[in-house]
Amino acid sequence: MFSALLVMAAIAIALGAVLGFAAIKFRVEGNPLVEKIDAVLPQTQCGQCGYPGCMPYAAAIADGSADINLCPPGGEEGIHKLADLLGVDFKPFGGDSAPKAKSVAFIDENNCIGCTLCIQACPVDAIVGAAKQLHTIIASECTGCELCIAPCPVDCIEMVPIEENAGNWKWKYPVYALTPTESMRPPQ
Amino acid sequence: MTGYLLILVSAVFVNNIVMVKILGLCPFMGVSKKLEAAIGMGAATTFVLTLASGASYLINQYLLGPELAYLTTLSFIVVIAGIVQFTEMVIQKTSPELYQVLGIYLPLITTNCAVLGIPLLNVQAKHNFMESLFFGMGGALGFTLVMVLFAGLRERMEGADVPVIFKGSAIAMITAGLMSLAFMGFSGLVK
Secondary structure (H helix, E strand, O other): OHHHHHHHHHHHHHHHHHHHHHHHHOOOOOOHHHHHHHHHOOOOOOOOOOOOOHHHHHHHHHOOOOOOOOOOOOHHHHHHHHHHHHOOOOOOOOOOOOOOOOEEEEEOOOOOOOOOHHHHHOOOOOEEOOOOOOOEEOOOOOOOOOOOOOOOOOOOEEEEEOOOOOOOOOOOOOOOOOOOOHHHOOOO | OHHHHHHHHHHHHHOOOOOOOOOOHHHHHHOOOOHHHHHHHHHHHHHHHHHHHHHHHHHHHHHHOHHHHHHHHHHHHHHHHHHHHHHHHHHHHHOHHHHHHHOOHHHHHHHOHHHHHHHHHHHHOOOOHHHHHHHHHHHHHHHHHHHHHHHHHHHHHHOOOOOHHHOOHHHHHHHHHHHHHHHHHHHHOOO
C-alpha cells in the first residue's frame, strides 16, 4: 500500500516538474494585440464567427484575416469597441463577408415581355428567345454572373441557388489556411 | 527487423484498433465529418500514442513491476494526460502552424480510449521497448488510416441520395460496420 502511494506520488511529482519546466521553457509570447481583442470579445466560445472560439477569432482579427463584424453575441456594441480598438471604421453585421451560394439565373416567364435585353447582356449565350417571344435560361450553361439582372426592364430575373447533390459535389477546400511565417518568405 | 515490420503491419491492418478491436470509436464517429479534421486528429494521435507507448513501457517495467501491477491503468492515464499537455506546449512553441491545424484535437486525445488501450495491450502481450513503440505507432497509423478513409466516405455521403430515416449518424454507423467487415478480410494476412 505504502509503495503504491509512493510510486503514484513520484509519477505526479515528476510529471508536475516536467510540465512546470515546459511551461517556463516553452512559453509563447502572445501577441499583445490578440489579448486586447480577446478581452473585448464576449467569451461565449460559440463559434458563430466560424472560428473554434474567441481566442482564435481574436488571432484572426489581429493578423487581418478576419473582419470585425462576425461576432453575433457581441452585438453592434462589440463591433464599435473593436473598431475603436483597431482604429478602423464601424461595419454593420455580416456585410458581404460570407461568400454567396452558387446559383443560376431564372426568368419568371409570366412577366417576361420578350425585349431581348438580357440576351444581349449574357456573356455565355445561356439565354434563348427572340423579340416578342418568351426568353428562358439554359441552366447548365448559366455561370451565375448576374449580368442579366440589371438590364431587365420588368425585373423578372432572379438568382436561384443550386442545391448540392451527388452530381455536382466537389471536395471542399481545407478550412485552416496555413499562413507562411517570416522565416518561410523568400528574401526580398 | 522482420519482427518489427510484422508488428507494424499487424497493428495497422490485421488488429486495427478501431475496426477490429473496436476502440476509439468516439473520435472515429465524432471527428470524421471533414477530411482535414480527420487528418489533424490522426496526426495528433499518432504523435501522442507513440510517445505514450514508450513512456508507459518504461513505467510498467521499471517503476511498477509485478507487485504493483494493479496500478497500471491509473498510472497510464496520468502519464498520457501529462504527455498530451507537454506535447501541446512544445508544439505551440516550436510549430505554430501545426498547433493551428491540430487545434482543439490535441486535448481531446487525453480521453481517447485507444490511447489507453494500446499501452495496456502492450503490457498484456509482454512487448519489449522497441516492440511497444512499433505497436503504438502501428496502432496509431491504423487509426489515422480508417479516420481518413471514413471521413472521405462521409464527405461523399453528404451529397448522396440517402433515404430520410438513414440520414446522418444512422448511415454512418452502417458504413462503419461495413468497413469493419472489410477489415476482417485482413485477418489471414499475418500468421
